[in-house]
Structures are given as C-alpha cells and as structure tokens.
Amino acid sequence: MYSLLAHSQCKAVEAQIRSFGQTPSQLLIEPHPPRSSAMQVYLLLQSPLMFTEQAQQDVIMVLKFPSNSPVTHVAANTQPGLATPAVITVTANRLFAVNKWHSLPASNTGMHRRQITDLLDQSIQVHSQCFVITSDNRYILVCGFWDKSFRVYSTDSGKLMQVVFGHWDVVTCLARSESYIGGNCYILSGSRDATLLLWYWNGKTNIIGDNPRGDFATPRAVLTGHDYEITCAAICAELGLVISGSKEGPCLIHSMNGDLLRTLEGPERLQGPESCLKPKLIQASREGHCVIYYENGLFCVFSVNGRLQATMETDDKIRAIQLSRDGQYLLTGGDNGVVMVWQVWDLKRLFAYPGCDAGIRSMALSYDQRCIMTGMASGSIVVFYNDFNRWHHEYQTSPSVGKDIFTFSSVSRSVKTPPFWTALQQLVALLNESAAGSLTLEKGVDGTLVVRIESG
Numbered sequence: 033m034y035s036l037l038a039h040s041q042c043k044a045v046e047a048q049i050r051s052f053g054q055t056p057s058q059l060l061i062e063p064h065p066p067r068s069s070a071m072q073v074y075l076l077l078q079s080p081l082m083f084t085e086q087a088q089q090d091v092i093m094v095l096k097f098p099s100n101s102p103v104t105h106v107a108a109n110t111q112p113g114l115a116t117p118a119v120i121t122v123t124a125n126r127l128f129a130v131n132k133w134h135s136l137p138a139s140n141t142g143m144h145r146r147q148i149t150d151l152l153d154q155s156i157q158v159h160s161q162c163f164v165i166t167s168d169n170r171y172i173l174v175c176g177f178w179d180k181s182f183r184v185y186s187t188d189s190g191k192l193m194q195v196v197f198g199h200w201d202v203v204t205c206l207a208r209s210e211s212y213i214g215g216n217c218y219i220l221s222g223s224r225d226a227t228l229l230l231w232y233w234n235g236k237t238n239i240i241g242d243n244p245r246g247d248f249a250t251p252r253a254v255l256t257g258h259d260y261e262i263t264c265a266a267i268c269a270e271l272g273l274v275i276s277g278s279k280e281g282p283c284l285i286h287s288m289n290g291d292l293l294r295t296l297e298g299p300e301r302l303q304g305p306e307s308c309l310k311p312k313l314i315q316a317s318r319e320g321h322c323v324i325y326y327e328n329g330l331f332c333v334f335s336v337n338g339r340l341q342a343t344m345e346t347d348d349k350i351r352a353i354q355l356s357r358d359g360q361y362l363l364t365g366g367d368n369g370v371v372m373v374w375q376v377w378d379l380k381r382l383f384a385y386p387g388c389d390a391g392i393r394s395m396a397l398s399y400d401q402r403c404i405m406t407g408m409a410s411g412s413i414v415v416f417y418n419d420f421n422r423w424h425h426e427y428q429t430s431p432s433v434g435k436d437i438f439t440f441s442s443v444s445r446s447v448k449t450p451p452f453w454t455a456l457q458q459l460v461a462l463l464n465e466s467a468a469g470s471l472t473l474e475k476g477v478d479g480t481l482v483v484r485i486e487s488g
Contacts, residue, residue, distance in 0.1 A: 089417060090385050090386055090416055090417060091385075091386060091414065091415070091416055091417075092403065092415040092416065092417050093414075093415045094412060094413070094414050094415075095412060095413040095414075095415075096410075096411065096412040097121075097123070097129065097411050097412065097413070099123055099125065099127055099411050100410065100411040101123035101124045101125040101127065101411050102123060102124045102393045102407070102408070102409040102410070102411060103121050103122070103123055103393055103394055103407025103408060103411060103412070103413060104122060104123060104124050104158050104159055104160055104162070104163075104393050104394055104407065105120075105121065105122040105160045105162070105163040105165075105394050105407065106119065106120070106121050106122075106394045106395060106396040106405050106406070106407045106413070107119070107120045107121075107163075107165035107169075107396055108133075108396040108397060108398050108399070108403075108405055109165065109167055109168070109169050109399070110133045110398045110399040110400070111399045112399075114168060114169065115168070116130075116132060116168075116169055116170075117132070117133040117134075117169070117399075118130050118131055118132050118133050118169045119131045119133055119396070119398075119405055119413075120165050120169060120172070120187060121394075121407060121413060122163050122172070123411065124158045125147070126147055126148040126149075126152075126158070126174070127145060127146070127147045127148075128145070128146055128147075128148070128163075128172060128187065129145045129146075130169065130187050130188075133398075146185075146187070146189070146190030147190070148172075148174055148185060148190070150174075150177065150183065150192070151177075151178070152176040152177055152178070153176055153177060153178040153202045154178075155202070156176035156202065156204070158176070159351075160351075160352060160393070160394045161205040161206060161207065161264060161265070162174065162175055162176050162204075162205070162206065163175075163206065164206045164207065164208045164219065165187075165208075166208075166211075166215065166217075166233065166235075166238075167208075167211035167215055167217065167235075168215050168235070169187060170186065170187055170188065170238065171184055171185065171186060171187060171193065171238060172184075172185050172187050173185075173206055173208075173219065174206075175203035175204065175205065175206050175221060176202060176203060176204065177202070177203070178202065179197075180197065180199050180200065180201055180202055180203065180223070181195050181196055181197045181199075181203065182196050182203045182206060182221055183195050183196070184196070184239070184240065193238070193239070194239050194240060194249075196221075196231070196240050196241075196249050198221070198229050198231075198249075198250075198251055199221065199223035199224075199225050199227065199229065200223070200225040200227075201223050201224035201225040202223065202224050203221050203222070203223045204222055204223060204224055204261060204262055204263065205221070205222045205262055205263065205264055205265055206219065206220065206221055206222075207219070207220040207222075207265045207266055207267050208220070208233075208267070209267045209268065209269035210268075210269055210270065210318075211235070212235075212269075214235045214236060215233075215235025215236075215238075216232070216233060216234060216235045216236075217233045217235070217269070218230055218231065218232060218233065218252070218267055218269055218288070219231040219232070219233050219240065220265050220266075220267045220274060220276075222262025222263075222264075222265045222276060223261075223262060224261040224262070226256075226258040226259055226260060226261065226262065226278065227254060227255060227256055227258070227262075228254075228255040228258075228262060228265060228274065228276055228286075229251040229253070229254060229255070230251055230252045230253040230254075230255065230267075230274065230288060230290070231249065231251050231252065232252050252288075253288060253289055253290035254290055255274060255276070255286045255290050255292075256290075256292070257284050257286070257292045258276065258278040258281055258284065259278065259280070259281055260278040260279040260280040260281050261278060261279040262276055262277070262278055262279075263277055263278060263279050263310075263311060263312060264276070264277045264311055264312060264313055264314045265277070265314060266314040266315060266316040266322075267288075267316075268316045268317070268318055269288070270318040271316075271318060271320065271336060272287055272288045273285055273286070273287065273288070273293075273316070273336060274286040274287070274288060275296075275314050275316050275322050275324075276314070277310075277311030277312075277314060277324065278311075279310065280309065280310060281309060282295050282296055282297060282309055282311075283295070283296040283311050283314065283322075283324055283334075284296070285322075285336065285338065294337075294338040295338070296322070296324065296332075296334050296338055296340075297338075297340075298330075298332060298340065298343070309326065309327075310326055310327035310328070311324050311325070311326050311327075312325050312326060312327050312350070313325040313350065313352070313353050315353050315354065315355045315362070316355075317355050317358075317359030317376075318359065319358070319359035319360075320335055320336040320359075321333060321334075321335070321341075321355070321359050321376050321377075322334045322335070322336065323353060323355065323362055323376065325350050325353060325364075329345050329346050329347065329348075329349075329350075330343060330344075330345050331343065331344040331345070331346065331379055333376060333377070333379060341377060341378075342376075342377065342378050342379040343379070344374075344379035346364075346366075348364075348366040348367060348368045348370070349366045349367040349368075350364050350365070350366040351365060351366050351367065351391065351392055351393050351394070352364070352365045352366070352392055352393065352394050352395035352406070352407075353365075353395070354395045354396065354397055354404075355376070356397065356401060356420055357397075357401060358420075359376060360375070360376055360377075360420070361373060361374065361375065361376060361382070361420050361423070362374040362375075362376050362379075363395060363397070363404060365392030365395050365406055366391065366392055367391040367392075367409075368387065368391070369387050369388035369389065369390055369391050369392055369408070370384055370385065370386075370387045370388070370392075371384070371385040371392065371395070371404060371406060371416060372384050372385075373385075373423070375423070382423050383423070385404075385416050388406070388408060388414055389410070390408040390409045390410035390412070391408065391409040392406050392407070392408060392409075393407050393408065393409050394406065394407035395407070397418070401418060401420060402417065402418055402419070403415050403416070403417065403418060404416040404417075404418045
C-alpha cells in the first residue's frame with residue numbers, strides 16, 4: 033500500500049513539473065524590499081508662483097540606499113503622461129533602482145533594485161555618461177564592456193535585451209537626444225577608437241536599429257576628427273548637432289550627418305597647455321548654448337557657431353552639470369558637495385544650496401523643474417527644492433504698496449537746491465494726474481531722494 037502511494041505521488045510531482053516547471057532552491061539573491069521603502073518624491077508645486085512654506089525649504093528629502101556605492105547616474109523622467117514616471121539611479125557597482133514618482137503626497141511609492149552582473153573593462157572608471165535611460169524608464173543602456181559593445185537592459189527585470197557592436201575599441205560614453213512622439217530618439221556612443229557613432233532608438237520595438245530582432249544594428253552616421261579617446265558628448269536633435277570632447281584634444285561640433293563643422297577653441301589668453309583642452313563634461317541646449325567643463329577647472333560657454341561667450345574658473349572638482357530646460361540656468365555639483373546655480377550667458381553665480389556631507393556625483397532635474405536630484409558619493413540621494421523664477425526678470429517680486437521703489441543715495445549739489453526740488457515735485461504731480469496710483473517724492477536729511485508708490 034505504501035509503495036503504491038509513493039508511486040502515485042511521484043507521478044503527480046512529475047506531471048506538475050512538466051506543466052508548471054520545477055521550483056529552484058533559491059528564488060532571489062537579495063531580500064525582498066519592504067513595502068513603501070522607496071523614494072517618496074512627488075510633484076510639490078502645481079502653480080509656478082504659488083508655494084507653501086514647507087516647499088520652499090532648500091532640502092526636501094535625503095534618501096540613503098543600503099549600498100554605500102556612489103550614485104554615479106540619476107535620470108528623472110517624471111512627465112505626467114508616462115505610464116511609470118520614475119527617478120532611476122545607478123551606482124558605481126552597477127546596481128540600479130527604479131523609484132516611482134507620484135503626484136500626491138499620500139501616494140505610496142514602490143522601488144525595485146537590480147544589478148547588472150556583466151563585467152565592465154577593468155580600465156573603465158564608472159561615471160555618469162556610462163549610462164543612458166530611455167524616456168519611458170523601461171530600458172537602461174550601459175557601455176564600457178571589454179568586448180567593445182554597449183548593451184540594453186530592461187529596468188523591470190534586469191534582463192539583457194540587446195548587444196550593439198560597432199566600435200573598434202571600448203565604448204567610453206553614451207548620450208541620448210530628446211525623444212520624439214512614440215519614444216524614438218538618437219543614441220550617441222563614443223569610444224577609445226576616437227570615433228563617435230550615431231544610432232537610432234526605435235521606441236516601438238525598443239531596440240537600436242530598424243531590424244525588429246535587433247541583429248546587426250548599423251549606425252546612422254560615423255563622426256570622426258578626434259585624435260584621442262572620447263571622454264564626453266552631447267547631442268541636440270532639434271539643432272541637428274553633436275558636441276564631443278576627447279581626452280587630450282578640444283571639443284568638436286559635428287552635424288548629425290557626420291560632417292565636422294568647427295572646433296571650439298578658447299580665448300587667446302588661455303592658449304597653451306592650460307587652454308580649452310581635456311573636456312570632462314558637456315551640456316547643450318536647444319537655444320544654442322554649449323557649456324563645457326574642462327579638467328583644469330575652467331567653464332566655457334560657446335554658441336553653436338563656435339563663438340566663446342563666457343568663461344569662469346572654479347576651485348571645486350565638478351562631477352555633474354545640468355542645464356535648465358530653457359537653457360538660461362546652469363546647475364553644478366562636485367567634490368565640495370555644494371549645488372550651485374549659474375546664469376548661463378555670463379556664468380554669474382546666482383545661488384548656492386546648503387552643502388552636503390559628501391561629494392556630488394550625478395544630477396538631474398524633474399520635469400517641472402521644481403526638484404533637483406543629486407547622487408552622492410556616500411550612496412545617498414538628496415532632493416533640493418528649486419525655483420528658477422526667483423532669478424527671472426519677468427517674475428521678480430514687484431514692490432509692495434507704500435514701500436520705497438527708488439532711492440538715490442548719491443545726489444549732486446544742484447539737486448539739493450530749492451529750484452530743482454520744485455521742478456521734481458511738479459513732474460511728480462503731472463505723473464499722478466495720468467496714473468491710477470499716486471507717486472510721492474521725499475527728500476531725506478542726508479540729501480537722498482526717495483520715490484514711493486501707492487495704489488489709487
């Protein structure tokens with residue numbers, strides 16, 4: 033009886049394995065993340081000029097990941113129309129996390145972590161431009177592999193989706209253009225073979241190239257002109273331009289067809305060994321500004337025509353830069369752990385956020401430009417509140433009713449004379465007759481002139 037029962041159970045188990053498969057001895061290599069443990073980031077502000085006191089705090093939140101590895105890449109695709117708006121972070125040990133973004137403060141967010149187990153070339157130093165995230169947050173592109181390829185992984189499962197070959201040496205950097213309707217975009221890859229390849233990402237098939245199977249992908253253009261390893265690159269599809277920099281050479285501007293247009297050279301006073309060579313970071317805007325950070329601590333702003341517009345030197349070793357959507361403001365962060373806001377056209381410093389206890393390795397802006405997400409060398413994420421309107425001339429706070437709007441502290445001797453004072457009062461009276469409000473002119477004891485405005 034016992035042997036008959038054991039035989040029937042054995043047959044049942046075999047039938048179950050044939051139908052449903054065999055359960056492995058270990059399902060996961062890491063513990064399941066606890067519920068609601070992810071980055072709880074949300075759209076803080078709905079109106080550009082209406083804030084709460086809490087939202088105006090410089091630091092919104094700090095999130096520490098279990099891994100202490102530096103966060104070398106942050107991508108914030110938080111458009112409301114996306115199926116899964118998220119902030120994706122990648123660490124130096126290739127552990128990436130998808131942090132879902134919700135618009136309501138009460139909404140719970142979920143996160144999952146995956147690790148890219150494929151090994152990179154030993155000589156590669158992992159940095160922000162080793163990774164690219166697609167605009168729908170579904171795929172991550174990684175370069176630096178020993179076989180001279182870059183690869184496409186699914187952010188949901190971590191599964192390898194495509195391996196792209198084309199370079200003759202290790203791929204050192206990647207860049208993505210702005211996306212079109214349907215998720216189509218251009219991918220730019222730079223290599224130690226001193227060339228750049230321009231690829232087309234198909235948002236419908238989610239692969240590089242036009243072949244649905246992803247086999248034998250071919251680049252749209254080959255960009256040459258560099259003599260050394262490509263270290264950084266940027267692509268602006270709206271302008272049809274590619275800006276790239278090499279390890280020992282200057283930056284070049286190519287068309288998306290592969291034509292070399294011009295070389296970006298520094299001012300005459302900087303010519304020589306400390307000139308505009310050895311670029312590290314590049315950002316380009318659709319308004320035609322190209323911001324380049326060089327290894328010697330020099331910032332340069334060029335126009336797309338190659339004209340140098342502004343220069344600035346910094347003592348901080350900058351690791352991440354980010355342009356605002358309108359191209360008017362520049363965010364920088366480096367080893368000092370301070371996020372700085374600069375005006376692009378003249379590189380004037382506008383604001384400095386509170387310093388962090390670790391260096392900044394990566395940076396991203398939310399879609400509404402209200403949150404600055406920085407990846408730290410300590411393995412944490414710091415989110416800052418941001419409002420570019422505070423420095424925009426059209427949104428400067430207007431003077432309050434009854435307050436001084438003009439004060440002239442240095443007045444010539446003729447102004448203090450009674451005839452001149454009488455003439456000014458007559459002018460104010462004429463202005464009051466044609467205006468809804470009222471203007472008053474006051475003369476201080478020290479000879480200063482103060483103009484006041486009041487509502488009518």
